[in-house]
Amino acid sequence: MKTESTDIAVSVSGLTRKFGNFVAVDNVSFDVRKGEIFGFIGPNGAGKSTTIRMLCGLLMPTSGEGRVAGYDISREQEKIKKQIGYMSQKFSLYADLTVEENINFYGGIYGLKASELKARGEWVIEMAGLTDHRRSLTGILSGGWKQRLALGCAILHEPPIIFLDEPTSGVDPISRRAFWDLIYEMSARGVTVFVTTHYMDEAEYCDRIALIYRGLVIALGTPQELKTERMSDEILDVRCENPHDAMDEIEELACVKDVALFGSGLHVVTPDASLAETEVASLLNEKGYGFDAIGRISPSLEDVFVSLIEEADSENDGGGTMREARDA
Amino acid sequence: MDAIRTEGLTRRFKDLTAVNRLTVNVKRGEIFGLVGPDGAGKTTTMRMLSAILTPTDGSGWVMGYDIRTECAAVKDRIAYMSQQFGLYTDLTVMENIEFYADLYGVAKKGRRERIDELLNFSYMHPFKRRLAGNLSGGMKQKLQLMCALIHTPEVMLLDEPTNGVDPVSRRDFWRILYRLLSEGVTIFVSTAYLDEAERCNRIGLMHEGELIAQGTPSEVKKLMRGRIIAITSPEARRIAYLLKSELEAVSICIFGDSVHVVTDSPEKTSVSAGKIISESGLSADSIRSIDATLEDVFVSMLGEKRASAGAEDEN
Amino acid sequence: MRDSREKASTSGLSARRVFAIARKEFTHVLRDWRSLTLALAIPVMLILLFGYALNLDVKNVPTIVYDASGTPESRDFVRLFGGSTYFTFVDRCDNHRDIARAIDRGRAMVAIVIPTDFAECVNAGRKAEIQVIVDGSDANTGRLVTGYVSAVGLIYYRNLVVKRAEQAGGGAVSMPVSVEHRAWYNPELRSTNNIIPGIIAIVMMVIAAILTSTTVAKEWELGTMEQLISTPVRVQELVVGKLTPFFVIGFLDVTVAVAMGQWIFGVPLRGNAALLFLMAAVFLIGALSTGFMISAMLKTQVLATQIALLSTYLPTLLLSGFVFAIENMPQAIRAITYFVPARYFIAIMRGIYMKGIGLDVMWFNALLLSLWALFMFALANRKLRLKLD
Known part of the structure; x- marks a missing residue:
């Protein structure tokens, strides 16, 4: 019918x-x-x-x-x-x-x-x-x-x-x-x-x-809604030398939730972008990584997706998720 | 000595020349990305370098060993990861790893520690008793990587390892690759994701069996003609349509939520683009000149190739 | 992660790799109920099926008797037929016309005509000419029945001789040796005794070839071969490793078959059991290699299994001497049977089973069988290529 x-x-x-x-x-x-x-x-x-x-x-x-x-x-x-x-x-x-x-x-x-x-x-x-x-x-x-x-x-x-x-x-x-x-x-x-x-x-x-x-x-x-509303954290785009080495050190910072390679740079997930910006910059200077630019950007859909997946993984412990593996 | 070197490497299948006179060299400890559309010859190249496919013509060496005549020596030193999942779905994660450890002759002493390390590093420890067939796509890829890594190879040949894998697993995968790189392993990886290609030390762009560009990502980007204006807007699609009919430019393409306009005179083009957009009642969040991404280069170079071949009219 | 550069040498053949491959194959078989069924249940079913259905004995053949002699001697003779389970008297008659009618109408398959001079011949110790008329439209039964009639004739003669010897109080009379022998190997003329050794050959050939026919093709189809051949694994390691578990399974099948022959079908094993198993092992290696070679050449499971089935089952069934005696085949076909390995194996099996003879007699068959097995194994190694092209 x-x-x-x-x-x-x-x-x-x-x-x-x-x-x-x-x-x-x-x-x-x-x-x-x-x-x-x-x-x-x-x-x-x-x-x-x-x-x-x-x-x-x-x-x-x-x-x-x-x-x-x-x-x-x-x-x-x-x-x-x-x-x-x-x-x-x-x-x-x-x-x-x-x-x-x-x-x-x-x-x-x-x-x-x-x-x-x-x-x-x-x-x-x-x-x-x-x-x-x-x-x-x-x-x-x-x-x-x-x-x-x-x-x-x-x-x-x-x-x-x-x-x-x-x-x-x-x-x-x-x-x-x-x-x-x-x-x-x-x-x-x-x-x-x-x-x-x-x-x-x-x-x-x-x-x-x-x-x-x-x-x-x-x-x-x-896409616009997801990027603005579903992402509570902010994203810093970091362009520096040897990003894969730098990311391990950046991740140690208290104000940083997650760091990921994004293209040839890094995306830093943080609840407070301005605080993280200064801390990341001083860390990079201190450790001698030369960097081109650090700036807050609006998240890409991939950032949103990753953050939602990690959120979902931490909520349900159904077998086989990445987050579960990390917690285990 | 280079980790990988080829001279005029060619492979034909009947009438089709899958790889045509490929000459490339990869330095030790380097990560080299092979980029190109489907059917460009990436997989055929990988297979020849892994000594599992005989070249029709030309020659190649991996860690100094001839890929035609010294197959066994080549295979002892490499880890190859096929594009298709190549492990046994009816064996568990551990059984697959143990099987490959035996094939590579990994000593029993110290093996347990190495497996534990690999499992921990790839976050796979909780799943070691699970059948490989019941793993998610991302975990399957990581398992295949582990099996390839069990014998501490000198050169890794990875054929589109992250294709179709979720973004989280892709990130994990790249972390493992970087760790290997820091340990001195040479990595030769093919990928369809251009953001991954950006991370390689050097890249080769393949098209219809031929290497049409080779160099560091920034060197390759310099090959691109013109500058790029990026116009970011939630209405990117409509702006692109509008500009295509109203604006003089080398090319106009959509990249996610922005429109990339390739032009020889960036200042002039930004101004006129802004004008056209506001006059039509649309709005743009930002209009700025940006550095070309590899995808820009890829689209522009392949577009030119096709236009000159006269085969397809894509734009 | 990059702890030690020490690595076992991969230049020579590695027992560890062979073992790893064998263990992996075993796991595949154990985790897949279909292959387990094929490996263990199907052979048992085939043996039961052949053992019972392909019973070549004929029983209760409707028989008409024309006793032209009508003497106590001829009645004794006829009674001997009646006492056997092979014949059932449906009628008696006194002329050839009635015989023709009974056979035409299918009322009788066999007619026994006892000549008028039967008693005279018997008493004079001359050979009596018994005429046996058989419905030739069933050639197989006809041949068997003819055999039965002469066997009954022999028994009659023997009884007669024994009786006379008793009457004469000693002095054994010897019978022609060649005839006597036949009855010794298979005194009840039971075809099961003949069939069981043949069935073992068929089941082994078919099961072995089919088991291995998928083993390489499956890896090509699933894409696991590409990963496998990128490792330092060698051809011989892969062949031996992959054949080992199926050899074990095949050997288990042989044991089960021999046991079933012994206890279900009551076929006694007269000869040397160790020799039987040794020969079975040789045959098994050849059969497994055949399946492996087909698998390595065709690279697709369905096709490989079909070819393996066709190329092993039919020749083994038809041309090995199992069902049809090779001596009765036309010259050209007989020449082909020399290329059917089961021919030699079945000859050996029957020799061991029924005659209890050894290699001193059958060495040539054993040699040919071993050469074939060696040749197939070499071919399997040759046809497996660790390349994608």
């Missing part, structure tokens, strides 16, 4: 999936608005794919409920499948078929009429930049092209909601950028995009993100 049209495309509450004793997705709740780019961010094995498979009607939830395009994910999978496009982590293209043959195959699967298929097929080929390669075997295409073709095949039937599971995994930075341009194009045309990734910089490109870790959603909001 379809609920009244609202501006919610995906709605999930208390969604849980267990495999034996292992809780892959633990009591997850969130809403995705229509036309939004919603990022599901987390390391490998955090539960991203399991969630997306449940939402696409490919996997039954153990408990909890969810609606996609107004349909129940436990009971109306077939209706959901007509409303969505799904691109899995391993692009499900046939390497021994040509670009056109793949498109025609998926067009047939989605039940497109011949005229529709022709028009949509052309659109996909153009979108993916495959005009010169339409008769090439898919197997010989580069990663970036395959990925765009896979996306094209997933949206042949013009679904209002698309699910992309790690679409940019293993693709070089330039192709990743080009792919995100496509995502924005679709979003601009009102399509809801639900995308998973483990790249922190891609998280910044989303309208809203959920951070998932060990099956739990540990933060939810716009």
